Amino acid sequence: MLNSLHAILPWRLSAAVLHSRSFVANSADTLENLQAAFDGESNANARYLAFAQKAGKEGYGEVASLFRAVAKAEEFHARNHAAVIRQLGADLVAHIEHSKVRSTRENLQTVIEGEKVRARRDVSRIHRGRQATKGLGSDSPSL
Numbered sequence: 500m501l502n503s504l505h506a507i508l509p510w511r512l513s514a515a516v517l518h519s520r521s522f523v524a525n526s527a528d529t530l531e532n533l534q535a536a537f538d539g540e541s542n543a544n545a546r547y548l549a550f551a552q553k554a555g556k557e558g559y560g561e562v563a564s565l566f567r568a569v570a571k572a573e574e575f576h577a578r579n580h581a582a583v584i585r586q587l588g589a590d591l592v593a594h595i596e597h598s599k600v601r602s603t604r605e606n607l608q609t610v611i612e613g614e615k616v617r618a619r620r621d622v623s624r625i626h627r628g629r630q631a632t633k634g635l636g637s638d639s640p641s642l
């Protein structure tokens with residue numbers, strides 16, 4: 500299980516950095532994207548904390564520590580988005596959803612699948628951001 504989580508961490512962090520840059524490129528949708536990102540990061544933080552608690556209860560202390568570390572990273576991502584939203588003069592909106600917590604093995608599989616989906620989505624946004632900065636359309640779905 501540890502190898503699976505280690506495998507996604509570097510990939511997730513680099514995607515998050517690039518993901519933030521893509522929001523700035525699409526100025527018309529910036530606030531809406533920031534709010535969605537803040538919501539997503541806030542939910543990710545809550546989900547990873549719940550998974551950490553479950554891993555601890557199941558005796559997987561190292562997995563619990565890794566989930567807490569990822570939760571902390573998500574908290575910082577949310578804080579960064581929140582700071583920009585406040586600078587734009589908007590109110591923060593986060594809809595925290597109840598995290599479905601299963602066994603630690605299943606939780607890890609859920610995380611891996613979720614990260615794959617988010618990575619594909621983020622790459623799409625990054626690509627559209629590059630097009631926008633080159634004057635080829637602000638939100639073209641073509642890839």
Ligand SMILES: [Fe+2]
Binds near residue numbers: 540543572573
């Ligand atoms: Fe994040």
